[in-house]
Amino acid sequence: MKDILFVNSRFLSQEITGVQRFSIELSRSLKRILGEKVQFIAPKNIIHSHIAKELNIIEFGIFTGHLWEQIDLPIFLRKHNSPMLLNLGNTAPIFYKNKTSTLHDVAYEKFPDTFNWKFKTFYKFAIPHILKSSIHIFTVSKFSKKEIEELYKIDSNKINIVYNAINEIFKPIKIKNNQRYILGVSSLNNQKNFHSMIDAFNQIADKNIKLYLVGGINRNFASTKLLDEIDKNQNIILKGRVDDKELVELYSNATCFVYPSLYEGFGIPPLEAQACGCPVICSNAASLPEVCSDSVVYFDPYNVQDIKDKIELVLYNEELQNELRRKGFENIKRFSWEKSANKIIEIIEGLK
Numbered sequence: 001m002k003d004i005l006f007v008n009s010r011f012l013s014q015e016i017t018g019v020q021r022f023s024i025e026l027s028r029s030l031k032r033i034l035g036e037k038v039q040f041i042a043p044k045n046i047i048h049s050h051i052a053k054e055l056n057i058i059e060f061g062i063f064t065g066h067l068w069e070q071i072d073l074p075i076f077l078r079k080h081n082s083p084m085l086l087n088l089g090n091t092a093p094i095f096y097k098n099k100t101s102t103l104h105d106v107a108y109e110k111f112p113d114t115f116n117w118k119f120k121t122f123y124k125f126a127i128p129h130i131l132k133s134s135i136h137i138f139t140v141s142k143f144s145k146k147e148i149e150e151l152y153k154i155d156s157n158k159i160n161i162v163y164n165a166i167n168e169i170f171k172p173i174k175i176k177n178n179q180r181y182i183l184g185v186s187s188l189n190n191q192k193n194f195h196s197m198i199d200a201f202n203q204i205a206d207k208n209i210k211l212y213l214v215g216g217i218n219r220n221f222a223s224t225k226l227l228d229e230i231d232k233n234q235n236i237i238l239k240g241r242v243d244d245k246e247l248v249e250l251y252s253n254a255t256c257f258v259y260p261s262l263y264e265g266f267g268i269p270p271l272e273a274q275a276c277g278c279p280v281i282c283s284n285a286a287s288l289p290e291v292c293s294d295s296v297v298y299f300d301p302y303n304v305q306d307i308k309d310k311i312e313l314v315l316y317n318e319e320l321q322n323e324l325r326r327k328g329f330e331n332i333k334r335f336s337w338e339k340s341a342n343k344i345i346e347i348i349e350g351l352k
Helices: 018-037 049-055 065-079 117-133 142-152 194-202 224-232 244-253 269-275 288-292 304-315 318-334 337-351
Strands: 005-008 038-042 085-087 099-102 136-139 159-161 181-185 210-214 236-240 256-259 280-283 297-299
Touching: 005 018, 005 065, 018 038, 018 049, 018 337, 038 049, 038 065, 099 117, 099 337, 117 142, 136 142, 136 337, 142 159, 181 194, 181 244, 181 269, 194 210, 194 224, 194 304, 210 244, 224 236, 244 269, 256 269, 256 304, 269 280, 269 288, 269 318, 280 288, 280 304, 288 297, 297 304, 304 318
Parallel strands: 005 038, 005 085, 085 099, 099 136, 136 159, 181 210, 181 256, 210 236, 256 280, 280 297
Antiparallel strands: none
16 A cells, blocks of 8 residues: 555444444454554544554544544544545544545444434434545445445445454353353344343243343343343343453353344354354344355244244254354354455555
């Protein structure tokens, strides 16, 4: 790359979910490939200091959040002759023209009840303008690309797919564990469909197996009924947020991993589970068949009976478990952060 590429690194001031994971891992790969030809700019409220150090972050500005992105970041860029800006985390400075932007999905349109009114209002206003003012757009699946094209009437040639992948730390780590458990990993909001998974789990005949739930909880937006269901069942263990080391151990030692989501632009957790040798049972909705191919057992996420039947199918069939492990290891080979980073570099080079 002849010119320096600048990366909007506001994601370092946010808790890590799928979007932030995508941004962090791609940034690491871009740094390894481009060296000093890529620079990362962030506000001063960074919460992932070790990653900021790794990326040699430039801190700039007085604001945080959207204000930093819309005011401070463009000021910095104009002081540096308005270079190409890569945005990886859904939002971008609206009125800065020399940019490529990434929109992971349109969940705020499809599942508006999942988001608070401030978030929805900003996204509904900002996203169309960001996409229109971007030179090029990235997204994370064929499914999301089609939705963005149709919703915002954008030419297909302006959008390229850059897949997620998984960090190399996700590999099997067996520990001494006498407890059989099913694992679910996601935030507790409506579109993730944990309520249907819990309903299915409650119908399973084997009362000695546990259900471990991992993910952030915002009690202002999580369903009260869902939280009540979790609280009253001693076989459901709510782990909350865990670090990557514990997450790897949980994936590696689960009897199976269940992903009941109603909507995903991509969906990283099934791949993480597969990398750790965990059999995956997955929703057949949205992008998930694209990501998981034939390496999982699928169910209809709107059908609790189907979820329960597929969980029991895997729970009591060791031969099927081993087949899913083998197919899972093959499936994850399709995805690579380095491959995705090189695709971004190639496309940006072609825009000049």
